Amino acid sequence: MRLFETRPGDDGLPGPERALAVLALITGTLMAVVDTTMINLALPTIAADLDASASRAVWITNMFQVVCAAFLLVFAGISELVTRRRIYLFGLTTFMVGALGAALSRNLEILLLFRALQGLGAAATLSIGPSLYRAIFPSRLLGSALGLSALVVAGGYAAGPTLSGVILSFVDWPWLFALNLPLGLCSLWLASRALPRDKPRQGSFDFLGALLSMLMLASFFLAMDAVGHAAPFWQVSAWVILSIASGTGFITRQRRAPYPLLPLSVFAEKRFTLAVSASGLAFIGQGLTFVALSFFYQEQMGFTPLETAWLFTPWPLAIMLVGPLAGRLADRINPSVLSSAGLVLLIVGLVALALVNESMGVVESLWRTALCGIGFGLFQPPNNREMMSSLPPERSANVSGVMSTVRTVGQSIGVALVGAALALGLAVQVTLWLGAATSFLALLASLSRMSYARRALVERQTSSCGK
Structure with a gap:
């Protein structure tokens, strides 16, 4: 193999x-x-x-x-x-x-x-x-x-x-x-x-940064959960304030710590930052869509929870089929091109899902869900490769932590947006349009990365000619 x-x-x-x-x-x-x-x-x-x-x-x-x-x-x-x-x-x-x-x-x-x-x-x-x-x-x-x-x-x-x-x-x-x-x-x-036996880094551990990181992420998740469950305004506000305060403290600490938990210098690499942005926005769209469709299938189309689970199956199955192929292609083709193409398909699929109504049959929904899965499968592995390869190997643990955190935070925001929309009395289809909008923002980030790569190549060629 x-x-x-x-x-x-x-x-x-x-x-x-x-x-x-x-x-x-x-x-x-x-x-x-x-x-x-x-x-x-x-x-x-x-x-x-x-x-x-x-x-x-x-x-x-x-x-x-x-x-x-x-x-x-x-x-x-x-x-x-x-x-x-x-x-x-x-x-x-x-x-x-x-x-x-x-x-x-x-x-x-x-x-x-x-x-x-x-x-x-x-x-x-x-x-x-x-x-x-x-x-x-x-x-x-x-x-x-x-x-x-x-x-x-x-x-x-x-x-x-x-x-x-x-x-x-x-x-x-x-x-x-x-x-x-x-x-x-x-x-x-x-x-x-x-598993490989790598060598440990010398130096101290950023305990204050770790504490602030835990407070920031836990309070953020609880804020998003409170929004999703239409909690009282004061409760949501308290968690948001705690998350912002601890997040501000975390950033300040990372700038001053001798061995920061997350070196902020990694975000100076634009390829990495834009790939992270695209990933977070795409996961907002995916998390939002999964929850919105759960309500749509069960409350408007009358399916049971288990039947709803089956209706979701084309999405992950498509990722299973397309993801490995996209990963192999990313070793040969510009990952940004593949990721952008995947986001286009994801947006088309989400728009098509937003147009579904109760009178349409199961097949009408299944092909739209499968199209979303194909798009996400074409987007994610190349985008993850871009994040991993844009920084030196010694930063792999930091990149890995950021990737996992962005995925979790993005999905949490998506769930919270659905809850907020439903609490305001908006139709489920409105949240699907919102998912398409966040995926479009992810596409803009991915295209910006391609533009940055072209400019960097031109600058290198100009520099070489000057020498």
Whole structure:
């Protein structure tokens, strides 16, 4: 297989070791992604069994997401001091302990505690996943590697709801958590044997920056959640003020810290900054669309939650098919061109979805959803490659943390925008138009990156002629 061929001069791991290391990353990523999507579908069942209200049961998901979001940048920074391998092993172990505790929980409070532990473990593994792909694969295959990563994540999103429905048809909800244990043990064994052993960085850790980062991201997520649930204005305002204040403090600290958690100098590279901007805006559009369509399918078209999950399937399936191909092409073609083409398709698909009405059949919706998936699959791996390759390898952990944080923040904003729109009495189709608008902004960022690359090339050629 091309991904595991070794050529003279290749960096990264040799072919056989590369295969084992990738398998460790695949199983670990699947564990985190599938767990999230499975539990979302099972929330009504868990709430009924634990005698909890729907508003309290939502925190089974929220607790996981808040903790995961808060610690993404922190673990990316810690990995430089203790190595990515150790952080990944810690994350897998912590996630499995949390899953075991959640499976054995018999009241909501204990379950939330172990869900927080799962979120902590997921943050450790997801924050450094992309940087591990860069360490495992040679530079010539970076796009293909990130395409494989996109396939795994999309596969998890596609399989999670269906797997949850099947499991709950035969056994009780604790088995949803227990399913993580054999998968986690397999990933832990592979990771301990095959992940690269990088050298730790010398120097101190930015504890104040880490604290401010956690406050900034956790309060931001809680603000977005409050908006999505139409919370009182004072509650939303309090979380927003805390997020802005801690974010301001975080930026100030990063400018002064001798070993900053996130060196702000990485954003001086315009290719990286524009790729990050495009990614965040595209994830807002995706997060917004997923939630908006859930309401549309169930409340306006009368589908059950499980039927709704099936209607979403074309999106991740299309990413699974297109993502690896887009990643391979990104190793040969300008990634910005591929990303921009993918965003055009995504915008067309979102506009087409916004035009769907209750009288249209299932097929009318499915091809539109598939078109969105094709566009997103063509956009994401090349864009991730652009982010990774635009900075030196020693900044891989920082890039990885930013990638994971931007994805989480973007999806949270998307969910909050749907909630705010529905609270204002706007139609679901309006939010889909909003998703198309944010994706158009992502396209502008991607096109700006292409224009910047052309200007930089002209400047280099002019400089060479002058010499």
